[in-house]
Amino acid sequence: MFDLISRYDILAAFWVTIQLTFFSAIGALILGTIVAGMRVSPIPVARWVGAAYVSIFRNTPLTLILVFCSIGLYNTLGWKLAGESLVDNNFRWAIVGLSVYTGAFVCESLRAGINTVAIGQSEAGRSLGFGFAQNLRLIVLPQAFRAVIAPLGSVLIALTKNSTVASLIGVAEASFLMSEMIENEAALLTIGAIFALAFVVLTLPTGLFFGWLAKRYEVAR
Structure with a gap:
């Protein structure tokens, strides 16, 4: 059944999935935090830009975003992120899109956390002479992150599953390998079970870990 594709290929494919998830999670956390700050900013233009970003990308299919990055920005406009290597460029553009x-x-999860922080906390920061950015960084965001650990865990699990869309632009992650393996119809159920179990192994511990973190660091009310 696995004459052409060995277990090492499966491990390599899931290693790519893990890398996609890891680097995309870092990028999403940084970007989401910045946009969340813009959404609660006292500057109207910043709030408008933040709201527009969320409205556009939350309602745009991920497939469309990845195709735009790979075919539009890379192939058509020639924007390269990794020299001349097609494989490396598609991998990095997949990270950008994700x-x-x-x-x-x-951003929306974190903004919900920001809204749970008592207004008196911000007022106390301002009374100490903190500006908006300093108040957000030192007082509001630490409490907001503690309040939304569980929702952020759900976002990370969704990201892990969404990484399979990267196969559309030729990134050799798990679903890309699976699409090659299921050409052998006799092994269809076995192959499906193997890949489904592998994703359970990836996502279930993540959910349990973030659930534990949420209980460990939840904000007392």
């Missing part, structure tokens, strides 16, 4: 898309969901 980060931009997931960043919108991180």
Whole structure:
């Protein structure tokens, strides 16, 4: 059944999936935090830009974003992120697309956390002479992150599953390999079960870990 594709190929494909998830999660967290700050900014233009970003990318299919990055920005405009290597460029553009898309969901989760912080906390910061950015960084965001650990865990699990869309632009992750393996119809159910179990192994511990973190660091009310 696995004459052409060995277990090492499966491990390599899931390693690519893990890398996509890891780097995209970092990018989404940074981008989502910045946009969340813009959404609660006292500057009207910043709030408008933040709201527009969330509205656009949260309602745009991930497939469309990845195709735009790969075919539009890379193939058509020639924007390269990794020299001349097609494989490396598609991998990095997949990270960009996943980060931009997931960043919108991180932003909304974090903004909900910001709204749970008592207004007196911000007022106390301002009474100490903190500006908006300093108040946000030192007082509001630390409490907001603690309040939304569980929702951020759900976003990370969704990102892990969404990384399979990267196969559309030729990134050799798990679903890309699976599409090659299921050409052998006799092994269809076995192959499907193997890949489904592998994703459970990736996502279930993540959910349990973030659930534990949420209980460990939840904000007392």
